[in-house]
Amino acid sequence: MEFLAHMFSGSFALYLMRLISPTSYEKTVLWVVLAMFFASMPDIDGFFGGTLADHHKSPLHKPIFWVGLGAIGYILSIGYGLFPSAYITIIMICVGIHLITDTITARTTGIAWLYPIIKKEYSLYTMDPSKGNFNIFAIRGKAFREYRKFYFQNEGLVIFEYSIFLLGVLTLIL
Numbered sequence: 001m002e003f004l005a006h007m008f009s010g011s012f013a014l015y016l017m018r019l020i021s022p023t024s025y026e027k028t029v030l031w032v033v034l035a036m037f038f039a040s041m042p043d044i045d046g047f048f049g050g051t052l053a054d055h056h057k058s059p060l061h062k063p064i065f066w067v068g069l070g071a072i073g074y075i076l077s078i079g080y081g082l083f084p085s086a087y088i089t090i091i092m093i094c095v096g097i098h099l100i101t102d103t104i105t106a107r108t109t110g111i112a113w114l115y116p117i118i119k120k121e122y123s124l125y126t127m128d129p130s131k132g133n134f135n136i137f138a139i140r141g142k143a144f145r146e147y148r149k150f151y152f153q154n155e156g157l158v159i160f161e162y163s164i165f166l167l168g169v170l171t172l173i174l
């Protein structure tokens with residue numbers, strides 16, 4: 001899934017959590033930044049030189065890594081009262097949405113949900129890793145143009161991604 005769609009999935013998630021629990025979640029700069037940052041944060045592994053097809057190999061795209069961090073966060077929050085547990089919950093939800101939408105929209109790399117027991121990367125559709133042989137932020141050049149052509153072939157996924165992006169923008173304005 002594209003970076004901006006990930007980012008705005010965070011503001012949409014925060015909006016839903018505000019509906020569910022208006023006393024725990026607020027529409028302040030801190031909450032919006034927290035939600036949008038963690039909704040897109042796993043993709044910073046692209047900064048470390050990996051290609052689009054293999055950037056999910058980093059811990060940031062491994063559910064077990066976030067389960068571990070979440071457990072530590074909840075211990076510090078509930079056990080030691082250092083900060084409200086709602087902060088950890090929104091981070092877990094936003095990262096969870098990132099990994100789920102990466103699985104749904106996977107074109108060149110999926111998510112290894114059962115890592116380290118099973119290293120297989122899961123995806124909703126059949127992937128073609130050969131189309132993702134460029135850095136995630138290298139949005140110029142032939143490889144990227146070919147990837148874009150491949151990306152727009154699956155219209156359902158494109159509509160899905162852009163809908164999430166638009167919902168995020170709308171809920172930020174509302």
Ligand SMILES: [Zn+2]
Nearest residue numbers: 042043098102
């Ligand atoms: Zn990702």
